[in-house]
Structures are given as C-alpha cells and as structure tokens.
Amino acid sequence: MVNISRLNKKLERTFGGAVHAELRDGCLYLSGKLPDWDKVVSAGKMSVNKKKYTVVNDIKFTGGEIPSAKMPSVSSNRLAGARPHALVIGGGVVGCAIARELMRYKLDVMLVEKEHGVALHASGCNDGMVLPGIDLRKGQLKKKYTDAGNRIFSFVCRKLGVPLRNTGQYLCFSGGWMKPAAFLSLLYWKLTGIPAEYISRRRLAKKEPHLSDRINFAIFFPTAGVVSPRELTIAYADNAANNGAKICLDTAVTDIDVWNGKIVSVLTNHGRIYPKLVINAAGVFAEDIARLAKDRFFSIHPKKGANIFFDKKAEFLVNTTACFNGISAATYEEDFIVSFGKYTKNIIHAAGIQSPGLTAAPAIAVDVALMAAKYFGAKINEEFNPVRKAIVRAAELPVDERDAPIKQENLSEHTPGGDGKDGT
Numbered sequence: 001m002v003n004i005s006r007l008n009k010k011l012e013r014t015f016g017g018a019v020h021a022e023l024r025d026g027c028l029y030l031s032g033k034l035p036d037w038d039k040v041v042s043a044g045k046m047s048v049n050k051k052k053y054t055v056v057n058d059i060k061f062t063g064g065e066i067p068s069a070k071m072p073s074v075s076s077n078r079l080a081g082a083r084p085h086a087l088v089i090g091g092g093v094v095g096c097a098i099a100r101e102l103m104r105y106k107l108d109v110m111l112v113e114k115e116h117g118v119a120l121h122a123s124g125c126n127d128g129m130v131l132p133g134i135d136l137r138k139g140q141l142k143k144k145y146t147d148a149g150n151r152i153f154s155f156v157c158r159k160l161g162v163p164l165r166n167t168g169q170y171l172c173f174s175g176g177w178m179k180p181a182a183f184l185s186l187l188y189w190k191l192t193g194i195p196a197e198y199i200s201r202r203r204l205a206k207k208e209p210h211l212s213d214r215i216n217f218a219i220f221f222p223t224a225g226v227v228s229p230r231e232l233t234i235a236y237a238d239n240a241a242n243n244g245a246k247i248c249l250d251t252a253v254t255d256i257d258v259w260n261g262k263i264v265s266v267l268t269n270h271g272r273i274y275p276k277l278v279i280n281a282a283g284v285f286a287e288d289i290a291r292l293a294k295d296r297f298f299s300i301h302p303k304k305g306a307n308i309f310f311d312k313k314a315e316f317l318v319n320t321t322a323c324f325n326g327i328s329a330a331t332y333e334e335d336f337i338v339s340f341g342k343y344t345k346n347i348i349h350a351a352g353i354q355s356p357g358l359t360a361a362p363a364i365a366v367d368v369a370l371m372a373a374k375y376f377g378a379k380i381n382e383e384f385n386p387v388r389k390a391i392v393r394a395a396e397l398p399v400d401e402r403d404a405p406i407k408q409e410n411l412s413e414h415t416p417g418g419d420g421k422d423g424t
C-alpha cells in the first residue's frame, strides 16, 4: 500500500501547496505550477518510489518558455502510405542499433530521424567511453544492459569496422588510508562480475608518466575503452541500410493516431506512415512520443552534462581519457525503460537511456529486436550481413597510399586549383 497522503504533506511543506500528487494505474501524477525549473525536477525526484510506481511530472513550469523540438524545414508526401513492420523513431545510437538488429529478422524496417543526420543529439555529444558500470546497482535495467553491452562491444565494433581503443579505466585514490575501503569495493566489483585490479602508484606511473603526485594508488578496470560515438552510430545506420532498412533523415514524427489501444498511423512531415509496430528511441523527446502514442507512463527531465576538454598541445600529459558534453534523457527513477507500452499495445519504448547508454546500446538493440521478432513471429533473415567495410581513414594513411584513391577517382578534376600532382 502506498502512502500518498504522507508524500502530499511533504510536497506541501516543501513547495507551499503548489504541488499535488495523485496515484493512478501504477503511475504517480504530479500537478501544480512552479516558477523554478530546478524545483519542478526536485519535486519529481522527491516523489520517486521505484518499487511502487513511475513518476509522471505534469507540474507546469511558469518561469519561462520550454523550447520545443526543432523540426525539419522540408516537407513532402514521399513516405505517405508506407507500411513497414517496424518504425523506429530516433536516429541516435539506440535507434540505429535497433534498426540494424531488426534486420536479422525478415522484417521491413524504417527509421525516421528529424535531423539531417544521425547522432546529432546525445549520441554524438558524449565521452565515447565504453564503461564497465562500476556505480550501477543490481536490479537496475541500466546494470543489466551495461554489463551485456560492455561484453559484446568489441565484437560489434569489429563487425562494423569501428575502431575501439581498449584503454581501460583507472579509479584513482589520493590517500593511502582509503585502501581498506578500496579493497572492499574491489571485492564487490569482482562479485558483481566486473573485472578489476589493484594498481600501485609505481605501476600506474609507468603507464601514465605524468601522474599527479597526489595519487597514491588506483583500481584498474580493464574492460573500459573509448570509441567514436558518432562513428558507431553512423556504422549501425549504414549496416542497417545495407541490409535493407530504410533510413529517413529530416523526417519528424508530429502526430500518432491511436485507436482501441493500438497505433494505426504515424504522421510525419513527409506523409502518413502505417507501421505495425513503433519503436520509441527518441532520446530526450521520448516522453513526447509516448504522449502522442497515448502511452505516457514515465517522464524525462533533460540533464546537461559538461566535461573538460584538454588542450591538444597538453595531450602528452594523459594517455587514458576522452572528453565531451551533451544532454541526457533521464527518468526520475534514473533507470532505462525497455518495454512494450503500458496502455498502447504496438509500441516498444527504449527510453530514459542516459549514461552509460552508449555502452548499453548494443545489448538494448539485441533485446528490442528479439521482442519485435517475437511480436511478429518473424523468421531469421538468412541474408543478413553483419559486416560493414571499415571506412578509409585518409589522415592515418601514408601519403602515397592516401594519394592513390584520389588519383583513381580523378578527384583533382573536381578540386578547384588542384592538379593532383601534390596530392591536393
């Protein structure tokens, strides 16, 4: 039994009666008005009870305009009447990975992305770290998919021709007095299946010669690595398309028609589509898609993450790092949602995929594709080719090798001022 009156008293004390909670059908709905966005979010966080319900935050923010999603400026009718088995909404790493995994089955797959390219939101603006998930707890979906994603990540990168640097990750400690706690944690990570080892300052300094004097020892996680998140997302989309998926850029979902608990059609700026199943991988806009699909049982509050950039000239100081920033799509429960709809039958949500969602994406995709295949009773696609030819990295080639394809393609003819002789 959930004691909502106690929660309501707490909300009343904190927000002076401006916020009210109501429990309906396994969801806790928050209503009211607040002029401060941080307070809107903190009311949501304060109301979480992971075992009993999910939080849907309907508190109206009165302190300004919430910017709506940027929509494509183009429109046409070219997708009107399309009838794919599965329509994936969102061309981030999650949506593109799902589209590729769906192609393992005999299914018609379409992916729509509102931007002019894939990976232009969180999937292109993150650290690119393949994480071991050391801060995750058992029982979370986040933990399940991060563990599984981490295990298959290098295999996926090999198949897709995407470089993965197996750097490992160090958790550094400054005080020697922290050793007992660190050893206990080491035991915990080993028990939860995360490979980890103690590294003395001497050994660490051999790997990182410019180590700060303050570092006393570290714990090393060998399964961490660094990948280009944008390149991985593009590779997933590329391999999905090579296997027959239709990837539609500059295509935004603007409305969804639901009838008797089932999605009948999806309106885009390129016409109305009639999918049998919709997969919601819309990142920070996943709640908007759920609302259109009449299946809103969670709320997303975007979280900005910012990291330090190291000056390129100071690169020699550190061998084990990567930096970037972007916006995460967090639910109030701080966990992933990977499930069929609650009220609408033919939708699967891959929502609330915040960090370490890049690491988890390969495993989420495998599961979502399996759920979809079971939904359709789909057969295995014997023609699926998981291998994508790696792209040529001109910057990494010796000069003569770099010039050869340019000459072959006779690109000099198209290069203003280039005569091809000096590789221009």
Ligand SMILES: Cc1cc2nc3c(=O)[nH]c(=O)nc-3n(C[C@H](O)[C@H](O)[C@H](O)COP(=O)(O)OP(=O)(O)OC[C@H]3O[C@@H](n4cnc5c(N)ncnc54)[C@H](O)[C@@H]3O)c2cc1C
Pocket (backbone or CB within 6 Å): 069, 089, 090, 091, 092, 093, 094, 095, 112, 113, 114, 115, 118, 119, 120, 121, 122, 123, 124, 125, 126, 127, 128, 129, 130, 131, 251, 252, 253, 254, 281, 282, 283, 284, 285, 286, 304, 305, 306, 307, 324, 325, 326, 327, 328, 353, 354, 355, 356, 357, 358, 359, 360
């Ligand atoms: C600063 C930062 C650092 C991070 N570092 C790491 C890390 O080191 N390791 C790690 O594992 N994870 C990391 N993450 C998490 C990771 O980046 C995300 O979990 C992951 O990229 C989420 O992918 P996604 O596909 O769900 O979302 P997104 O990449 O946001 O993709 C969603 C897509 O849906 C599209 N879309 C939305 N609405 C519509 C619509 N109506 N119609 C059509 N398309 C629509 C959007 O345009 C967008 O392209 C980090 C995140 C941040 C913000």
